[in-house]
Every structure is written in structure tokens, then in C-alpha cells.
Amino acid sequence: MPVLDLFIPTVNVRDPLFWIQNLLHTVSFSLSFGKNSSWLVFLEEETKVKVTKLLQILRKFDRRKEWFLGKPLHDEESTIIHHYAFAENPSIFKYPDFSAAWALSFPLVDRLANKVKDDPLKSDFTIDLKHEVALYIWENGQGPRLTGVPELCTESEASQAAQHCATTLSNLSPLCGDPVKKEEIFVAVKTCKKFHNERVPVVKKTWERDASLLEYYSDHADPTIPTIDLGVPNTERGHCGKTFAIMKRYVSEAVPKTSWLLVVDDDTLISLPRLQMLLSCYDPSEPVCLGERYGYGLGQGGYSYITGGGGMVFSRTAVMKLLASGCKCYSDDAPDDMVLGMCFNALGLPVTHSPLFHQARPEDYSREFLNHQVPISFHKHWNIDPIAVFNRWLKDGLTSEIPQKFMKSTKEEL
Numbered sequence: 001m002p003v004l005d006l007f008i009p010t011v012n013v014r015d016p017l018f019w020i021q022n023l024l025h026t027v028s029f030s031l032s033f034g035k036n037s038s039w040l041v042f043l044e045e046e047t048k049v050k051v052t053k054l055l056q057i058l059r060k061f062d063r064r065k066e067w068f069l070g071k072p073l074h075d076e077e078s079t080i081i082h083h084y085a086f087a088e089n090p091s092i093f094k095y096p097d098f099s100a101a102w103a104l105s106f107p108l109v110d111r112l113a114n115k116v117k118d119d120p121l122k123s124d125f126t127i128d129l130k131h132e133v134a135l136y137i138w139e140n141g142q143g144p145r146l147t148g149v150p151e152l153c154t155e156s157e158a159s160q161a162a163q164h165c166a167t168t169l170s171n172l173s174p175l176c177g178d179p180v181k182k183e184e185i186f187v188a189v190k191t192c193k194k195f196h197n198e199r200v201p202v203v204k205k206t207w208e209r210d211a212s213l214l215e216y217y218s219d220h221a222d223p224t225i226p227t228i229d230l231g232v233p234n235t236e237r238g239h240c241g242k243t244f245a246i247m248k249r250y251v252s253e254a255v256p257k258t259s260w261l262l263v264v265d266d267d268t269l270i271s272l273p274r275l276q277m278l279l280s281c282y283d284p285s286e287p288v289c290l291g292e293r294y295g296y297g298l299g300q301g302g303y304s305y306i307t308g309g310g311g312m313v314f315s316r317t318a319v320m321k322l323l324a325s326g327c328k329c330y331s332d333d334a335p336d337d338m339v340l341g342m343c344f345n346a347l348g349l350p351v352t353h354s355p356l357f358h359q360a361r362p363e364d365y366s367r368e369f370l371n372h373q374v375p376i377s378f379h380k381h382w383n384i385d386p387i388a389v390f391n392r393w394l395k396d397g398l399t400s401e402i403p404q405k406f407m408k409s410t411k412e413e414l
Contacts, residue, residue, distance in 0.1 A: 038063035041103045046170045048157050049101065053166040057151045058103065066108040068137050070096030072148040073130070073366040081127050081360050085135070094145065095134035097369060100152040101167045108144065112137065126295030154372040169372060176281035182212040182272060185279070186258040188246045191227065191266035192234040193220035199266040199381065200225055206390040210272035213256055217246055232332055239308075240339050241332030247319050259284035261314045269386060270311050270377040271394040278354065278376065279313070288315035289344055293353035296338060305341020309379035310357035312337065321347060362393055
């Protein structure tokens with residue numbers, strides 16, 4: 001009897017919660033897979049597998065029991081991206097690093113497949129799928145906790161430390177092409193008068209120098225920065241009116257014509273050279289919307305969206321299609337990223353996730369998770385020195401000196 005089968009159903013990957021629950025149901029009730037398999041293993045596209053080694057590891061576990069296996073991550077402190085779960089002891093709860101692969105035994109798959117029929121995976125907001133999946137499986141202590149497997153690794157496949165590993169991360173895939181020229185990226189920074197002296201100087205001291213075309217948009221025109229007043233009042237909660245005004249300006253003759261639009265907050269920290277590399281994997285003639293993807297009402301007819309703080313990247317084609325559709329803000333203070341998500345969803349256009357964008361601070365993510373990344377962005381200045389954070393996590397020397405592990409295709413559709 002085979003111990004491992006790879007099963008890749010055709011499902012709607014724009015809704016990752018729906019994808020997982022549909023996969024569980026499909027695999028469990030498939031005669032060809034559910035009856036003849038012992039393990040369901042999930043891989044990322046950059047995960048490399050030593051199949052023989054993986055089979056040896058899985059045989060150590062009784063396949064007749066419920067097992068949830070993976071490389072464990074944990075929070076050092078309670079964090080907003082996990083809804084401040086386990087605030088008294090954040091490190092007690094473990095969740096899998098998807099890049100190392102994770103596995104479910106089929107007794108657990110069967111039970112979860114029945115569970116999702118009556119109690120679907122759902123949440124008002126989907127922020128970090130790996131954490132939310134682990135919570136769903138744990139089921140407030142009624143289900144299994146994640147069991148750590150040291151052989152499920154995120155080491156480079158060429159590393160000496162990876163000799164014992166059944167899974168590793170690829171470091172051989174080439175860059176998709178030459179980095180996009182910085183002249184092809186128009187950068188829009190959203191700010192307001194009260195942050196002209198607090199946040200804008202951080203941008204100028206860190207990443208502004210790497211931009212060829214950049215404008216600051218504010219509720220107050222300040223020629224010393226300079227900022228542009230688009231005639232949209234500042235709002236405390238959402239910036240939909242401002243963002244749509246930026247998009248209209250982007251396609252007008254007021255600014256140079258470029259292939260890409262990057263919209264960031266004034267407290268976004270970002271590496272533009274790394275973004276130039278990532279964008280070599282995408283075709284600006286297609287409607288591309290790229291960044292860190294969140295979800296709202298997923299599994300219940302909701303939609304995915306690119307969260308604004310980590311940076312939202314749009315191809316010119318995407319902006320043109322959006323504006324031509326007539327989709328617009330229901331109010332100036334509506335959340336711009338969510339409204340854009342609704343608009344793209346209505347148009348049938350995907351939003352593409354990259355784990356290299358981050359809506360929060362480095363402190364809000366597992367250190368083990370960040371260790372195998374070359375991040376593109378972080379967000380928020382709260383309780384940190386933003387310049388120090390930029391220098392540690394995002395600053396490179398010459399473009400040619402950007403860490404070699406970034407030199408691979410990091411395009412992700414899920």
C-alpha cells in the first residue's frame with residue numbers, strides 16, 4: 001500500500017480557505033486516494049523533497065492515528081497578525097512553516113473532511129493561513145497539536161546543515177529575468193500633514209533614494225518635501241478616496257508613463273531593488289495586483305485583497321481595467337485595500353500573494369519564518385526604530401550584493 005500520494009485538485013485558489021477545505025473533502029472521499037493513501041502532504045513551489053527520506057520519516061508515525069506534522073513556528077510575543085492569540089504565553093502554540101512542507105495522516109483528513117461540512121473553515125479576516133489552519137485543527141484542545149519533525153527543513157538544499165533533511169528550499173532557480181528598471185516603477189506615498197515631520201523623514205533617510213519616480217500625496221501641499229494635495233480630505237480610518245485619486249493621476253498625463261504602480265503608506269519600509277527583482281517574474285501587460293494577501297469572509301463568498309501597509313503593486317493594465325470598470329469607493333474613508341479587493345473580485349481578476357511583503361513589523365513574525373526570507377517590506381513604526389529596522393532587514397549594498405538566496409522565482413499563486 002502506498003504511503004504517500006500527491007493529489008492536486010482543480011479548485012479556486014483565489015480563496016485559500018475554500019481551497020483547503022475542498023481539498024480535504026475531495027481527497028478523503030476519493031476512491032483512488034482516500035482508500036489507498038496514508039498521508040496528505042502539502043508543499044510550496046520552492047520546497048524540494050527527498051522522497052525516500054520523507055517516506056522513512058513518515059513510517060515512524062502510526063498512520064492509523066491522527067497526526068499533524070510540520071516544522072513548528074511560534075510567536076515570541078502576542079501579535080496583531082494572530083489576533084493576539086495566547087497573549088499570556090504566545091510561544092506555547094505551534095503552527096507549521098508551510099515552506100518546509102506539512103502533513104496530515106488520513107484518519108485526521110477523514111475527520112476534518114467531515115468537520116468542514118458542518119463547521120467550515122471561516123473567519124471574518126484571514127491574515128496568516130498557517131496559524132489559522134493550525135487553530136482549526138487543534139480545535140481548542142479537542143484535536144491534535146502540531147508535532148515537530150526536525151527533518152522537515154527550510155535550509156538551503158546546498159547547505160551542510162540540510163544533510164539530515166527530507167525537505168529543503170530550492171536555491172537553484174534563476175531570476176525570472178533582468179530586474180525591472182526603476183524607471184518603470186512609479187511610487188506613490190500616502191501621507192498627511194500631521195506626519196510630514198515624523199514619518200516622511202524616515203522615508204527620505206531610508207528607501208526614497210532608490211526610487212526614480214516618487215510622489216508624496218497629502219491633505220496639505222508642502223513644497224519643502226514636496227507633497228501634492230489631491231483635493232481629498234485626510235481620513236482617520238481608510239484612504240479609499242486618496243488611493244483612487246492616485247490611480248487616476250497615475251494614468252493621466254500628469255506623471256510619466258510606467259509599467260508599474262507601487263502604493264505605500266508613509267510608515268511602510270520597503271526595498272525597491274528587491275521589488276525590481278521580484279517584478280521580473282510578472283508581465284505588466286497582464287492585470288497584476290501583488291503584495292501580501294489577506295482575506296475577508298473567505299469560505300462565505302468573500303474576497304481576497306492586498307493589504308495596504310506592506311505595499312500594493314499594480315500593473316498599469318490592472319489600474320486601467322479597474323478604473324474602466326467604474327468600481328469606486330463607497331466613501332472617502334472606506335478601507336482602500338479592501339475596496340480594491342472587492343473591485344478586482346467583481347472583475348474576476350486575481351490578487352497574487354507574495355510572503356515577502358509584510359503588513360506588520362519584524363517583531364510580529366516568527367523569527368524562524370523570517371530567517372529563510374529576503375523580505376521586501378515591513379510596516380509600522382510602533383515601538384521600534386524604523387531606520388534601524390530598515391538597515392537590518394531591508395538595506396543592501398550594490399544591487400549585485402543582494403543575498404543570493406533571493407535569486408530565484410518567488411512568484412506564488414497560493
